[in-house]
Amino acid sequence: xxxxxxxxxxxxxxxxxxxxxxxxxxxxxxxxFPGYLQEALRRQPDHDLLEETLVAFNRxxxxxxxxxxxxxxxxxxxxxxxxxxxxxxxxxxxALLRAKGLLIIMDAKRNDVAHTAGAxxxxxxxxxxxxxxxxxxWQVDALTVNGxxxxxxxxxxQEANRAAGLFVLAKTSNPSSGELQDLPLWEAGQxxxxxxEQMARLVACWGEGTEGKQGYAxxxxxxxxxxxxxxxxxxxxxxxxIFLMPGIGAQGGSLDAIVAGAGxxxxxAYAASSRGLLYPFRPEELADAAWxxxxxxxxxxxxxxxxxxxxxxxAA
Amino acid sequence: xxxxxxxxxxxxxxxxxxxxxxxxxxxxxxxxFPGYLQEALRRQPDHDLLEETLVAFNRxxxxxxxxxxxxxxxxxxxxxxxxxxxxxxxxxxxALLRAKGLLIIMDAKRNDVAHTAGAxxxxxxxxxxxxxxxxxxWQVDALTVNGxxxxxxxxxxQEANRAAGLFVLAKTSNPSSGELQDLPLWEAGQxxxxxxEQMARLVACWGEGTEGKQGYAxxxxxxxxxxxxxxxxxxxxxxxxIFLMPGIGAQGGSLDAIVAGAGxxxxxAYAASSRGLLYPFRPEELADAAWxxxxxxxxxxxxxxxxxxxxxxxAA
Numbered sequence: 094x095x096x097x098x099x100x101x102x103x104x105x106x107x108x109x110x111x112x113x114x115x116x117x118x119x120x121x122x123x124x125x126f127p128g129y130l131q132e133a134l135r136r137q138p139d140h141d142l143l144e145e146t147l148v149a150f151n152r153x154x155x156x157x158x159x160x161x162x163x164x165x166x167x168x169x170x171x172x173x174x175x176x177x178x179x180x181x182x183x184x185x186x187x188a189l190l191r192a193k194g195l196l197i198i199m200d201a202k203r204n205d206v207a208h209t210a211g212a213x214x215x216x217x218x219x220x221x222x223x224x225x226x227x228x229x230x231w232q233v234d235a236l237t238v239n240g241x242x243x244x245x246x247x248x249x250x251q252e253a254n255r256a257a258g259l260f261v262l263a264k265t266s267n268p269s270s271g272e273l274q275d276l277p278l279w280e281a282g283q284x285x286x287x288x289x290e291q292m293a294r295l296v297a298c299w300g301e302g303t304e305g306k307q308g309y310a311x312x313x314x315x316x317x318x319x320x321x322x323x324x325x326x327x328x329x330x331x332x333x334x335i336f337l338m339p340g341i342g343a344q345g346g347s348l349d350a351i352v353a354g355a356g357x358x359x360x361x362a363y364a365a366s367s368r369g370l371l372y373p374f375r376p377e378e379l380a381d382a383a384w385x386x387x388x389x390x391x392x393x394x395x396x397x398x399x400x401x402x403x404x405x406x407x408a409a
Numbered sequence: 410x411x412x413x414x415x416x417x418x419x420x421x422x423x424x425x426x427x428x429x430x431x432x433x434x435x436x437x438x439x440x441x442f443p444g445y446l447q448e449a450l451r452r453q454p455d456h457d458l459l460e461e462t463l464v465a466f467n468r469x470x471x472x473x474x475x476x477x478x479x480x481x482x483x484x485x486x487x488x489x490x491x492x493x494x495x496x497x498x499x500x501x502x503x504a505l506l507r508a509k510g511l512l513i514i515m516d517a518k519r520n521d522v523a524h525t526a527g528a529x530x531x532x533x534x535x536x537x538x539x540x541x542x543x544x545x546x547w548q549v550d551a552l553t554v555n556g557x558x559x560x561x562x563x564x565x566x567q568e569a570n571r572a573a574g575l576f577v578l579a580k581t582s583n584p585s586s587g588e589l590q591d592l593p594l595w596e597a598g599q600x601x602x603x604x605x606e607q608m609a610r611l612v613a614c615w616g617e618g619t620e621g622k623q624g625y626a627x628x629x630x631x632x633x634x635x636x637x638x639x640x641x642x643x644x645x646x647x648x649x650x651i652f653l654m655p656g657i658g659a660q661g662g663s664l665d666a667i668v669a670g671a672g673x674x675x676x677x678a679y680a681a682s683s684r685g686l687l688y689p690f691r692p693e694e695l696a697d698a699a700w701x702x703x704x705x706x707x708x709x710x711x712x713x714x715x716x717x718x719x720x721x722x723x724a725a
Binding site for chain 1: 459500523529533547596
């Protein structure tokens with residue numbers, strides 16, 4: 094995909110070019126959509142219209158944010174919930190983003206034993222499936238994965254496409270992430286690394302030798318912007334990992350966490366925002382056919398605000 | 410789905426009825442399929458034929474094993490890798506199993522923060538999507554999930570359908586599972602529970618108050634049959650969790666692990682086998698149009714052998 098340049102290099106280059114650290118989530122939820130679209134679906138609740146509605150909304154979001162989006166991050170769950178209509182909309186969204194040369198991080202948190210992880214890797218990262226001559230229309234630039242199974246659950250994703258990026262869950266943004274991730278491991282009679290920190294150590298190990306020109310590895314991490322202290326600790330353990338940092342906005346994450354995660358060169362962390370960017374309106378405010386212009390203007394404004402807030406924090 | 414009887418009760422009842430503890434994996438891999446099917450796809454490499462081929466093979470497996478299968482466990486990755494053809498085949502396989510009243514455990518290892526976990530739960534466990542009047546054609550009886558995110562990543566799955574079952578990854582069957590899962594946690598100056606054992610403690614907590622008539626909870630665990638000692642330890646920590654135990658066969662798991670996992674009443678553990686059951690032949694051995702009868706006979710024989718080996722071990 095786009096030659097063999099490493100994902101980390103492509104991401105950093107794109108961030109420089111658009112002077113931004115914002116990754117735009119694409120999490121369609123009909124119940125948060127402009128009232129005009131919801132009303133149309135109520136009148137005609139069919140799957141083709143649902144598909145068109147999902148694509149139409151994503152297109153508005155992409156057009157409103159393309160100038161400041163380092164990458165787009167569709168969340169697989171929000172498409173799976175709508176069955177084939179959702180999956181068709183996801184595939185069309187991937188096509189739309191690729192046609193514009195924009196980077197795609199599929200947030201699917203896939204994980205399994207080696208043999209099975211290989212099948213997920215083929216699904217999302219391979220340029221084509223071995224059975225078919227045509228290109229894989231599901232291929233994305235990077236994928237989120239869950240590292241609970243250890244090395245042999247991660248290697249197949251690395252091997253499927255060396256130019257693809259991975260983000261392993263380390264410290265997640267949700268309130269209960271500490272139930273497992275914050276527990277300290279026993280280390281020679283002392284409380285040692287936490288579970289999340291041990292995951293960061295594994296991430297560093299998986300990334301060794303895969304660094305691109307900018308010095309960042311193929312394997313990055315998901316680190317919630319809701320936990321600034323954790324971001325700092327994890328950065329020390331995996332200095333060459335790109336941090337994908339959700340939680341700014343609806344979940345209350347902080348800009349300090351992004352700075353803490355970014356490392357010395359400032360290139361190591363990107364803020365992923367979904368709900369906060371996608372739905373800066375109440376559905377009933379956008380109830381007529383002019384919804385597109387109005388939604389685009391509001392989404393553009395909040396994305397621009399987020400981009401500037403982050404860039405200013407880094408400049409300070 | 411099938412009334413409001415809990416999944417654990419339905420599973421145990423079915424196991425008694427068919428005198429078996431075998432769960433049949435449905436992991437389609439064209440390269441392991443009978444030569445006759447592979448050759449047809451080589452001649453005509455199109456997506457419709459691929460879909461038909463996947464369904465045809467699954468149908469043969471289901472017919473050959475229905476008498477001893479406690480449940481069927483399609484692995485989502487092996488369908489996702491084939492794009493829409495694979496997903497259509499998966500949906501038709503779900504329909505096929507439901508029409509026969511057979512239990513379905515979707516092995517998808519989904520996981521995310523609460524809001525997003527809710528969307529996955531809707532996708533796989535809800536009787537219907539809120540938007541539509543018709544039944545959800547993706548609904549299954551149980552789902553595997555990854556508990557790395559803690560409680561708020563699991564509760565939405567529980568709430569989506571109280572009659573559905575969940576299997577949380579605790580100790581996975583793969584060689585590298587110990588890299589994280591076997592590490593001991595620090596506990597008041599001592600090596601305490603391992604990470605996998607802590608997950609079992611969380612599983613026990615999530616299952617509290619959800620027990621069915623047979624005493625087993627809504628939330629079970631995935632425990633590799635490749636680690637008998639771990640199975641014993643995890644059983645003590647989560648006495649009310651059903652164990653889904655993969656790793657018998659291709660991965661070298663042991664029947665002792667199944668016994669260790671089953672608990673005092675012997676109802677707590679079920680052996681999931683995929684590759685070992687599905688492909689007891691070399692592709693070139695089934696190269697002509699008689700593949701169906703031959704594949705069915707071989708698959709039936711190995712499934713029957715596995716069922717008997719396990720039942721005898723429990724009777725001993």
